Amino acid sequence: MTPGFIIAALLIFAASIFTVRSSKLVHAVLWLGAMLASTAVLFIQLDAPFLAGIQLLLYVGGVMTLMIFGVMLTKKSGDGELRTESAPALRGLVISLALFGLLAGGIFSMTNGAPALQKPEEVASIAASVLGEHWLAFETLSVLLLAAMVGAILLARKRDAGAPESGKASPR
Template sequence: MVSNISAFLSNGENVAFFICALLAIGGAIFMINFTRVVHMVLALAMTFVSLAGLYVVLRAEFVAVVQILIYAGAISILMIFGIMMTKHKGDIEEEPNRPWHNGLLFVGAAGLFGLIFYCIQTTQLQSGELPEMADNTLEIGKQLFSLHVIPFELMSVLLTVAFIGAIVVAKKEED
């Protein structure tokens, strides 16, 4: 089992995948556990950026760039603007003291990790090679602007209407 781990970590792509996966999982866990909304948004942005790193490792560069532009950039900024435009109470509710709760959560998570790790190590998968695409970004662009141009334009109109609606709602609450 240790030889499988050392063989896995001997490849740079696998190490990058492992680091990006840990950052994505860590960001998701932090997002759930933080109590301040701004910290939650930053943890969510970390998850989005690490997912973009996973896409780069998987040779989907276009999806990685879109992930950073749309999710890590636009949605995170939109969430922060939404937080800044709304009023929040200053007091934070105290969570009841449950000493067994965190211990049981840790034991359950470690058990699940161990079970998944054992299943991955004992499973025999067939190896194969996928054909290398010449340029996946070019193919996506051809498909997007030839076959799917109407849904693309409808989505841009929908996003513009949603943005204008958010501004109108924010202005009404201000008055």
């Protein structure tokens, strides 16, 4: 364990605790962002800058933005505070320890005897495996995402288009 790993792990740990324990929703979202960014630090230490970039772009940039939108669009007008409630400490502790045990067991059973990564990941090899070996899964996923996007737009669309207040910008 290098000092860098310990620092990143402590950051992730602290940010995760604060994410679930902070009473203000906005703070929880920002701590989650800090946690995700610390994970990117971990990826960089593992010589995987590509994964770090993806982590920044998709998780910190994307998922967090979604949550920010969720917070801003669901805020009740008037009272300022958005509060969250944590589960009772004991129950939460038991559940999270059980989950930790499950995950740790799974990870250890998978890495046991597996050879360590010899050379750092390369973008080219990732691209080759995604677009070459796993092309079908890749294309299926993109079709699935497209379908989800179209569905979301369809659900969000107002039924009666051309309401007077929407004016010229009304959908055709």
